[in-house]
Structure formats: C-alpha cells, structure tokens
Amino acid sequence: MIRNNFEKARQEISSLLEAENVFCDSISLLLNGFDGSPVKSVPQAVLNITQPDKLWPLVNLLIKYKIPYTARACATNHDGAAVPLKGGVVLNLKPLNKIEKIDTQKGIAVVQCGVINQDLQQALFEQGYFFAGDPASSPFCTIGANAALNSGGAKTLKYGSTLANIVAADLITSQGAFMHLERNFQGPDLLSLLLKSEGTLCIICRLWLKILPLPKQKITLQADFASLEHAMASVEKIIACGIVPSALEALDEIALNSPGKEASLLIELEEVSYKEKVKEICKKNGALNIISANEKEAKELWIKRKAACSALARLNKAVISLDPCVARSDLASAIKNIKQILSSYNIQAGIVFHAGDGNIHPNIVFNPSNFYTSNLINKAVKEIYKYIVSVGGSISAEHGIGIEKRAAMALMFDEKILNLMRDIKKTLDPLNLANPDKILPLATKSEKELYTSKDSAIIALQEQVKQVKTLKIEENLLSKANKIIELDKKNWLIKVQAGCQVSEVEKFLNENKMTLPIADFDGTIGKAFADGSFKTMADFVTELEFILPDGEVYNIGGKNVKNVAGYDLIRFLCGSLGVYALITGLTIRVFAKDSIKKTEPKKQGSFRAAAIHYALKKVFDKENKFNKLEDFYVFKLKKQSVEKPRL
C-alpha cells in the first residue's frame, strides 16, 4: 500500500528534490533504517534534503500521497526513534548542516537542524560563547535531534536541558503547515510540544538557540569514594550550600574499571572560589582522594566520561544504555536496587550517572546473539522500569522513548494521560504519517492506577467543572486550593496548590533560606504559570496537576528534575491562559536564597491563534467549556488554513 503510494509520488518527489537526492537502491534502504538501538527496519526510499526550503513542499507532498516519513540525521539515539517502523521514506536531514548566524550581541545562534553539536560548540568557542545543550554524544549528534529528544547531558543541572535553551524554531508540523514559533509567543508553548515529539508532530527545519558567554574559569575536581552513600551525601551537601556546579557526574566501579572505589564524582565548577569549600565537603564525607585537574587533564577526564557508554562495549558485544531518572534523594537507593535487579538476573552492567539531577545510566553489556540473555535482559529492564515508576521516577531522562521504551510508557502514565497524548497525536496527525508508531504504546493498557486527588478543594472543583456548561478559568476559582503541600528540602522542590499566592510561597521559602526562581508577582502561582507572565517557568516545574473539562484530574511528572517521557504537556500548558486546562497544583524547583537570578514577569496578552490551536483545543476541551480561544487571539485565521513558509 505504502509502496504503491510512493510509486505514485515518485515523479513529483524527484522533480522537487532532483533525482540525485532520491535513493531507492537496496543498499541505501538497508543502511538508513537503523539507529543506535537494536531495532531495524527498511524504508521505501531515502531522500536527501539539501535545502531547508524544500522541506515544506515535500512534507505536504508526502501527506498528500499518505506516505509515512521519518526524519533521520546521524541516528546515534539509543531509543529507535529514527527507525522508519512503517517503511515510507527516510528524510536524511544531515546535509542541512549550516550554521546560519551567530549573533553574540543578542546571544542567539541560528542553525539548521543537521548541524553537529560539537561543530556549533567549536564555532561558538572561537567567539567566546557556548551552547548549554551538551550531551555525551555531542561530537556525533545533531542539534535537531537534541531538540527532538530534549537531550540532557552534563550541564543540565545548571543550564537546563536542550529545550530550555531553544528560543525559536522553524518547523513543519505534521499537518503540513510551516510555522515559525518562538518561546516568547503568547499563548500555550506550542514550540516545546512540537519540538519534543521525537518527530511525531513536526519536522524541525531551523533552530534559534540561546548562547552564553564562556565562563572565565572552569575547574574540574575528581573525588573518589569508597561507597555510593558517601558520594551522594557530598552531592547533597554541595547543593545545600547553594553551589550549583556546571556539571556533577559520577561513574561506578565497572565504568571506572578500578575496583575498590564504588563511586567517583566529577565536579565542574565555574566559580573557582567554591573550590576549597567543595573539597572540604567531599573530604568530610569520606572522599578517598580529591584530584583537581588542570584544563588539559580535565579535558581528558571528560573525554573518558563521555566515552564511557561505548567503551563498555568492550566487555561484551553490545550495550543497551538506559536512562531512568529518580529524585536526587532516592539516587543512592535506586542505584543499589538497580544493581540488585541486574545481579539477580546475572547481567553485567556499568553504571554512569548524573549525580546532580538523579539521572542513572545503567549500561548493560550483553551478547545479542544469545537469545537466552536477551530474554533475561528484557525481563530485567522491565523490572527496573517498574521499580523506577514505583519510586515516582521517570523511565527516560534524556534519551527519549522511541520504540525501545514505548511499552514502558504504560507503566509510567495512567490510561487518562496516555489517551490524552494519543488524542494529540491523532488530531495533529490523523493519518499517522509523521514518524509513525513511536512514543505511545500501541495497544498496551496502562498498568498504573488512575490518578485521583484526595484534596477536598480539588474534588469540589472537579464537581464544579462537571456540572457547569461553561466555566471562566481565573485565579479566584482556586481560592480554596491554596495549600503548600510539601517542601522537599533534600530535593529542593516545593509542592503547592495553584491557588497559593506567589508572595506567600516566597515568604515561606525565605524562612527556610530558599527562594523561588521567579520574581515577585501579584497573584497566585497558578496564574503566574498559566497566564504566561513567566514563559520560562515551565523549565522549573517538575510536576503538574490539572483538571480538564471532563472533570477528571490529571497528574504528570514527579520529583525528578529531568523527564522526557511522552509529550511535554507541562511546557505546553505554561501560558495556556485557561484555554486548555485548569491548573490545580505544581511542584517547582527551589534554590538557595540569593543563588539564582530570578526571572522577571512579562505582561502577556492576546495571541495569534493558528489552526493548530483550534485542533488542540478540540483535544483538551471538546465542548468549549473553558476559556474561549476567541477571547485571546489577535487576528483570525481560517481554521483549515496553513501558514505560508517564509522563503
């Protein structure tokens, strides 16, 4: 069926892209149907995209002929997201590797999606800048893929993941519209929703990245510990002092290849004045030895750390790298448990972890031709995921879901959330053409219990939503839901209900020598989040509770700082003005007092609604019960229209 469709479209595609960029020989097909995961597939054609302008007409052509398409560049991802599962065409975006502009005055770099991360870093380095998205695979992964999977890396602790450093993007949505979206646009954060969809909702064409001046000085400390608990105690103490290292990494004894040391911390500091303090903390917590590396040594240390995953392949034939994430306070016990699970199945694995943000990488080494062990590994991996979910963690912190973790999504999210995500995909891509069958479990029913709130104020709100036909979402609605639920001092998180006044929360935190990442604001936390005054607030929100017009309460996220499982609904609902959901509770990262530059509020107003806003409105609010889109948009577009590309 798909093949026939492609046959029909072939003429048009080759006249659009020029015949030399269309590859249908079996070699090209077989060599472009894999990525870093064990999954393989064969597409019907490989299309080399050499000009960004051609993407928009091409995607429309593919939609017209109902041909599935999968974007692929370096395909070094671990999750199978770049495998063309349903066949169709593979769009090779690697040729789009131009750094279009570096504007140091505005602090922005404009790049095409196929630029290699390290090439950009190099170009920026020459001008004294850097880009904070820095995954371990930076020498051989593209920026576009970093955005699509919201890659993390060593610097996430201080600078946030890739999405937090993206300002704007040109993309082609799965509906076939060319859109230029900016993070600062009023209204819901469509940019993040579409970008971080692993290519299932859009194809990324061009990105505007936030670049930062290089720190004047940088020092790297290596501290070895005899036990994991000691290492983690040091991490907690370091962060409790208000020191935010630009990287805080850890390797275990297998990854280190040095028995006797259970863990080794790599600490990169940009404030040299903290060096002695950090050393002191490590020593107090039982560090065996502390080495402060000079620039050259540090470079070697980091190369060693970055190569850890692939170097483990030496131990056996293949490596699977998992990336679960738990709250930092659970890290030590999680690692112990994961090790126990692995050893109970007699599986060898080296563990590398980002100690600062609770992200663990068990790198399992095995022989794929041995079916017995492969089977065991499947079981062990499922058990690991079950454990991670049971402690409230995320199955994926930076690698993405793709195919590999698709089934595990059913462990992490309840059926309500999964259906919501399925509806989003179905509405924006009814034919399931854009990177089909990724992220969401196909038929598996969720094993997780449906989320319900026990709070009386929230239950009352649910009832209210169920009964009325229309409801204006505003801050007064939540006047009763104004409790501070929990201050987690170990993980530096505060869980509040949306009706809390920002000033009250700030006051409460100040008593504990802590502070919110946002500046003073006259209104509730829910308002600050939903009315778009702080468009970057979503970077600090790890968990969100909201009510949809059907009266059901939903919960997404947890205490883990990094989470890339599923669509990024938290970011999407930030600034959504009550059009899509009623926000009832949030968990926000907090910081030591005076250690962070606070975000200033910006007054947000009406926004420009496009067809995609309407489509999503139908997903969240079929009966148009909540705030109307018409109340906020500036100029009206026909519902079915597509925006023209800026050529």
Place this chain on the structure above:
Amino acid sequence: MSLNLKSNPLKSQDFSKSAISLSRQLAFLKEESSACTRCGACLQGCLSYKTLNMENFSPRGRAQLLNLIIERKIDLKQDQEMLLKCINSCSQCGQCSQFCAIDLRIDKFIFELKSHFIKSSFRISYLKFYQKYSALLFPFFTFAKGIKQAKKKEVKSLLLTSKAGLKFASCALALLPFSRVSKQAIYLNEVIYSGNKKLINLILKELKKEIKSFKNPALFTDNIILWRFLKKQEGFEEIKFILPDLPSQKAKVSKSNICIINNNSLKENKEDDIYSCLNANFFVEFTQEMLHTPAGLFWRSLSLEEERVLSSCLKRYEGATLIALCAEDKVFYDRLKKKSKAKLNILTLAQIINEQGRAKK
C-alpha cells in the same frame, strides 16, 4: 542515480553467483563486522561522511554493508553503482578506528572488500566506474588548480572529496592487476593491512631502492600506522616525514629535506617527535603545492588498456601539474602526457626538493 523501486530487499532471494562467492570469501570477517554496536562514535572522524552527509558513506554504514554482503541481503548486480560508491568513498584513513570504542578496523574491512572486487568479476565494472568518476581515479593535480578544473568540468565527486581532504591512493588500487602485485609495490599501507609478509618484504626492498635514487633519502606515506611500521624497519631510520596543515607545529621544525604529504590523518596525533623533524620553510611552500597528492603509488604495472583509460581521463585536467615520485614515474607520466595530448606540467619530487633547497640558499 536510477529511480528503481524494488520489492523489500530483505525478502529478495535472487542472488548472482558472484554474490555467493563474495559472501564466502568475506565470511572470515563476519565476527568482527557484526561486533559493531552502531553507536555512531566513528561518524565524528569520517571525512567522507562529513562531506557526503549520508549513512551510505559512513564507517558505521560500511560495517553494516559488509554484514549485508556476507549475509547476502543485497543484490550486488542491481546495486553495483551504489556499492562501489560506498566502498570507494572510503579513503581508508583509519580515523574511524581511532574513535571506535571497540577498535573495529573498518578501513581494513574496506580493503578486503576492494581487493575481492578486483579479483572477482566486478573488476570490469570497477574500471568502468573509474572511467565515469575519473576525478577519483586521477588526483595528480595541484590542489587549487584541480578545484578550478573540476568546477569547470562539473566533476562533482572531485569537488566533494578534495574539500574533505580525502586521499585517493587507495582508489587507484582498483586499477592495478592484483595478480601482479607481488612483483610491484602498490599502496604499501594496504599491503600492511593484508598481513602478507612476503609481499611486505618485497615492497620494502623496492622502497629501499627507490630511496637510494634520491640525493636525500625520501619516502612517501600518508598514514600514522604506516609511519609507525616503517620506523621499526631496518634501513628506514633516516627517513624524515613532513606533514602538511600543521601551522602550530611550524616552530618546532628543524631540518629535513624530505616530504610526505597528507593532511588530516595525522592532525590529531600527539607525535611530537614527528613534527620535530620538519623543515619549516620548505614545509609550508611544499604542502601548499601538494596538499592532495596520493603517495606511495607506482604506476608502472599498468596494462596498456589501463594506461589508455588513464590518459583519456587526463584530458580533463588540462594545465594540471603531475608530480612524479621518482625518475621512473616521470617516464611513465611523459608517456601518458603524450597519449593524452593534454598540456600538463610534470615535475619530479627530486626536482622540487632541489629547487626548494636552492631557493633557500
């Protein structure tokens, strides 16, 4: 590229006889080639991938390709052109294995593939391929001029490859009759990979002779592995190497009068002692002139037919400079020049070195 849509290649069962024999001949590589975990670390070193921007031309892709050939999953006849492109785009510089966490020698795989193609019935198509993409075949021109020429004549493959700094020597291997290799030295680097001691000794002998014909002893290589190998050999202790493209190292350069040309492949290596034997002034001018010449090739073993192909290719490079590695090569080039009737400058390396020396005085 033909737009030939085929049925799912994984299911296709129609294989030519040569495919079966090729698969058998290469079966000994299976264990190694299937060890690739597809992590993609090799992509950062591969020049052909960086220029051609496609998995087909990446080390990872080539390792998969070898797997596919061994498992007989591709139709060799139908996809001949792509197959040859995939293999020939590899310059066997060995950068990929430096990044590979499990030290896979993909360049070695490619060498095996190439040599098997030459032996097998693919030889004819191999030659045809070179006729078509002559730029790959005949890189004996000066760099800047070559690019200009290529732009004029729209030889795409040349532009791509020279931009990436690819070396061409290995491609020329295709033209050499493999049966005659034992008599003549070919690209030494590849021979070393093959591990054929007899052949290596023969070539070393040959090389020593070559070196003696210079006033100042000279040798040509382009590969750190080869360099290390030669350093261990008897009679090669005096040999000096010159590397292009290393402005930062110029200061360290002392005295020497020999040249070895290559870029990139040594760039990342911290072999300080290599740099210390470079001659600064000489080095700069010389490498600008000869940045992209292949090394260590001896063309004397070509058959008449192959010479004819070469000379016809030469017509495309009107005005280019050919640099002969030794006096014998010059004779061969003169013959080619006559046949092609193209305007070509022919210099011997000794000439260049002596001129450089004189200019310095």
